Amino acid sequence: QVQLVQSGAEVKKPGASVKVSCKASGYTFTSYTMHWVRQAPGQRLEWMGWINAGNGHTKYSQKFQGRVTITRDTSANTAYMELSSLRSEDTAVYYCARGMATILLSAFDVWGQGTMVTVSS
């Protein structure tokens, strides 16, 4: 079945970087887009950016521009999200989510289980 499996929880110090992975299975990885969304405690979902898994094209939310990098490894059917210069406000659950089409503007039909990232000194 179609599945996205994310890497495990992380604890980081302020100023550090974190890299979260998202392994896809059950579908042709390069035929879809992958988005990254985060959810801070008690907050609404927040879109961070996306990658076209086929051609590697990316687009980031202005809020995270310069701090976030989304990549993919087509040989491993895996997408990655790296967030740098971490601060306490980055403490959140980070999700990968598959876009329903190869275009940017689509709903998200499959979600990973989430990765808790805690930023604390």
Add this chain to the structure above:
Amino acid sequence: DIVMTQSPDSLAVSLGERATINCKSSQSVLYRSNNKNYLAWYQQKPGQPPKLLIYWASTRESGVPDRFSGSGSGTDFTLTISSLQAEDVAVYYCQQYYSTPITFGPGTKVDIK
């Protein structure tokens, strides 16, 4: 950025009764060229990722019970649960994917009365 708002913040409905959630976007999410509203609804239960219920404002995702329906166009949308079941207790989010940054509403918590 398109700002999404939802009402109410929370509601409690008796089992078998109708639940209605409203979502409003700060600008239209209707693409005139294809007459599609770039609006989706998600359900999130505690400790779980969101689950897609409705896309294009009114298209039910495969496997979603038909008691869930979406309506509206332009800037005003509604998610209706026609007959609330115990398993529907969750937070519901609307999302616009008309333009980046893709944005979500603040969520509406649905409980059993």
